[in-house]
Amino acid sequence: MTRSASLPVPTLAILAGLLLTGCTSDGDTTPPPTTDAAPTPTAAPSTPTATPEPTPAPEPTEPSATPTGDPAAALTCDALLSDEERSRPLPEGVTLLDDYQQKVEEENSPLRLFFRFGGLACLWGYERTDNVDVRAYSPLTEAQAAEARAELEARGFAPTAEGADTVYREPAGNVLGYDEAYVITPDAWYYGLHQEWRDRVRAELID
Secondary structure (H helix, E strand, C coil): CCCCCCCCHHHHHHHHHHHHHHCCCCCCCCCCCCCCCCCCCCCCCCCCCCCCCCCCCCCCCCCCCCCCCCCCCCCCHHHHCCHHHHHCCCCCCEEECCCHHHHHHHHCCCCHHHHHCCCEEEEEEECCCCCEEEEEEEECCHHHHHHHHHHHHHCCCEEEEECCEEEEECCCCCCCCCCCEEEECCCEEEEECCHHHHHHHHHHHHC
């Protein structure tokens, strides 16, 4: 009795090869032809394995540099003070309001445009009083100047030409008695409560 056993696939392949090359027909005694050299075995084609290429890491994005030559590039509230004012401490009880930008945005004041145009507005004063000093400055493009003019005129500020500049004041004057004015020049504008300060801005930040 012959016991059958399952053979692994490689063994079956070897046996099949031997049957194809080693068996002859009955009665055939002709020896198989010989060659001077054994044939070079042909390697079975192999399926190339693709080696995944490493994904290049994204290059770091360089932060955009602040344009040089911009008058407002490094503008701070200190820049709106005179040398004398910067050389001495603020009077006792006077502080610089930290959230003034938020305040003018909430009030929808024309001063909010100074921040939007790349400048700033600053308020110094005593807490919970009207004894304050407000100063503002920013560069202007032609389109921004047109927007600023429209905003001021819509609020009743009357324009007065002073050379190449246009000065805007409220017709009734400031209710607190300040000499409040917005001054629009060909390439900038500024705001202040006192003529002396506006003259200094004109001389130091614009001319």
